[in-house]
Amino acid sequence: MEVLLQLVINGILLGGLYAMIGLGMSLIFGIMGLINLAHGDLMIISTYMSMVLALHFSGNVFIALLITVLVMMVVGFFCQSVLINRVLDKGAEPPLLITFGLSIILQNVLLLIFGADAKSIPTKLAAQNAITTPWFSISAIYLINFVISILVILSLHFIIMKTYFGRAIRATSGDVVASELVGVNTKRVYAVTMALAMVTASIAGLLIGMTFTYTPTTGTQYLIFAFGVVVIGGMGSLVGTLLGGIILGLAQMLGSYFFGMAYQLFFGYVVLLVILTFRPEGLFARTK
């Protein structure tokens, strides 16, 4: 029973991290109807970037993250305005395939620079417990992941609901033509949205690097997690994204409890496929 309790807690905390992995994808899908197949790789790139900056240059994780966020924002902005924006109005496949091509390139660039060996960002937090009770314990890094994820989700919610830029985003996702008529530069909105998505991806990337090991091909796995979060939570809904992350985290943990550790990821995928089959619009999708 205690094991189960522990797994449920871990599942929920892990879910927070998954939610943040899915956050950028949800944002992009909600606003431009695009599934960014390079999302996982862009995130892992930021993990590597944080690792290099933290270990070899600044020695400080926060400065490393700050620089990574800035660089990734620029990367996201240009990927969107130079590549994706040009094919957004040419049907669903070209943008999808552009991001797929981007994913191929990014993965191989990482392989070329860092090799296929697993890496990690060492941190003291990984081995510590924040809370220890006779029944369960809470890992420090998991708790930090969860708290940061909630903060990022809330900030994003604030940006989208309360700022001028947020209004432009919501207008664009509602009706492109109408927002252009009232003077919104929708292509610019898309590019800034991608930059914003890269901010969340960079933070998620750093947290993943501190929590798990990763390789240049890990991005694929997190892409599917991100997609899972977004599908379960409903595309484009921020609160749904958090719930989606928690459900995916719980599904994995319970899967590992009932079917064995080895089936942790497998069970997560099965839950995703079942939801895709029966409720492809997501569990928490706003009804149109």
Added chain:
Amino acid sequence: MKGMERVAITTALGGRAALIRRIILATIMVLLITLPLWASEGVVMIVFLIMLYMAVGQMWNLLAGYAGLVSLGQQIFIGLGGYSLAIITEVYHLNFLLAILIGGVISGVFALVISQPIFKMKGIYFAIGTWVIAEALTLYFLNWSFVGYGVGFNIRTSYDLSTNYLYFLSLIVGLGSAVLVYIIMRTKGGLALMAMRDNELAAEVMGVELYKTKLAIFLVSAFVSGVTGGVLYLNISFIQPTAAFSIDWTVAAVVIVIIGGIGTMEGPIVGAVIYVVLKQYLYNFPGISMIILGVIAIAIILVAPKGIMGTLQAKFGWEIISARRSTKNIKQMVHPDCG
């Protein structure tokens, strides 16, 4: 030959062009069949790979280019084909040709099983859904004792096969897949497919049975990909889950078809030649060839979305193998009153 004769009779460019086209096709056939007689073993191996990758590309093109089903899960069938070969020859000690055929059938059956849920997913969801199934299969095989967990199998039956034998197998699979696509696209079902891709709703209103047509295409593609996977693994002669069900197979298919020309029959051929030759040329730098191919693919989507062959066709009206029966027929299809 009947199909080619029809090309000759109905081509818009007249008899002369058709004759040239037939001569080109016949020359290519003769060159391919006699290849082991005059080319070095290295060249034969490269054409072997071109044939198989072309088949992989043809099958992805059939789904994405003609049926509008953008699959990111072709590795499911390549992997199942490869594993069928490994298990049937290593565990049951049966003939490998039988094993390759059974691999195709198993792929087809698996496609049938997943078709029910996967066809509920549309567009992007279909793409990711197929990918998730492939990832789930990888994990399942990694934990399945019957398939030797992550250790996999050596496929020893392939050790005493000659290069020429493998080459002729690949020729059957490669040319077979191209001919199959050609035949499919010239049937009523093929026209229905293209109608469906261009406008699903309109096609359905006109009486195209979407579900059946898509399902048939999905099964054919799974079967051929499974067989191709079998022959590919006859050459690789070692199988292991993460490689067998790796997205890399679909990456190859996508890159080949995008570069060659999506929705054209020659596209996968041209794409496969570029893909295999570049990969062989940069064999010692595996990452670099993929980066170059990725950049080319993105550039093509941006600049010439129809790919090399599609752009040539649009510019010069030049097709070696055409899916269309004739221009006149197509006009009749679009405007039934004109005929």
